Amino acid sequence: DAGVIQSPRHEVTEMGQEVTLRCKPISGHNSLFWYRQTMMRGLELLIYFNNNVPIDDSGMPEDRFSAKMPNASFSTLKIQPSEPRDSAVYFCASRRRETNEKLFFGSGTQLSVL
Amino acid sequence: QQQVKQSPQSLIVQKGGISIINCAYENTAFDYFPWYQQFPGKGPALLIAIRPDVSEKKEGRFTISFNKSAKQFSLHIMDSQPGDSATYFCAASISGNTPLVFGKGTRLSVIA
Numbered sequence: 001d002a003g004v005i006q007s008p009r010h011e012v013t014e015m016g017q018e019v020t021l022r023c024k025p026i027s028g029h030n031s032l033f034w035y036r037q038t039m040m041r042g043l044e045l046l047i048y049f050n051n052n053v054p055i056d057d058s059g060m061p062e063d064r065f066s067a068k069m070p071n072a073s074f075s076t077l078k079i080q081p082s083e084p085r086d087s088a089v090y091f092c093a094s095r096r097r098e099t100n101e102k103l104f105f106g107s108g109t110q111l112s113v114l
Numbered sequence: 115q116q117q118v119k120q121s122p123q124s125l126i127v128q129k130g131g132i133s134i135i136n137c138a139y140e141n142t143a144f145d146y147f148p149w150y151q152q153f154p155g156k157g158p159a160l161l162i163a164i165r166p167d168v169s170e171k172k173e174g175r176f177t178i179s180f181n182k183s184a185k186q187f188s189l190h191i192m193d194s195q196p197g198d199s200a201t202y203f204c205a206a207s208i209s210g211n212t213p214l215v216f217g218k219g220t221r222l223s224v225i226a
Contacts, residue, residue: 004157033213035216041218042120042217042218045156045213045214045215048213101146101148102148102160103161103214106156107156107157
């Protein structure tokens, strides 16, 4: 299995621009999570989906952030407009809902907003 | 409110020594406590996990110690090696597909 696939690996953009991060979970996994990692705050949960349905988005920092999961094999996290304080590593992770255990992370997207 | 508090932020250990990382939690409903290991440029990966029905779990050089009454758990790395240098995250969750809540991480450096 290829694991959780995220793209792009690195994104450099200017303040005010729209940013879209992409994630392909492991086939057969029906729970998907978006986390953000910074030095100051560690790993923060932004939003998670079960069976493509958003369950809890209380971690999304502002209305500038939105996430979708149109099907079981694809999810996006969008920031519009982006700001320098959004600079972080964004991780997507997936697991089988029934196990409530091992979470598989992608390699992350390093976002820099100038 | 930080639900899982991890310490120290960083740790330097001599090769062959014991690395100890501690975590404390608030929510007594938590019943699953994993540790994740992250190497630079990679996502975190599950290292070892414990449930509160046991006080200790060992896998190779890695041991979790769990103290339910104190609401604390810790990771011990015996005979620490330079290849163990990474960031370690403790986490907690409630059974039933709730998300993991992570500590802020500990950057471990094992020096020869």
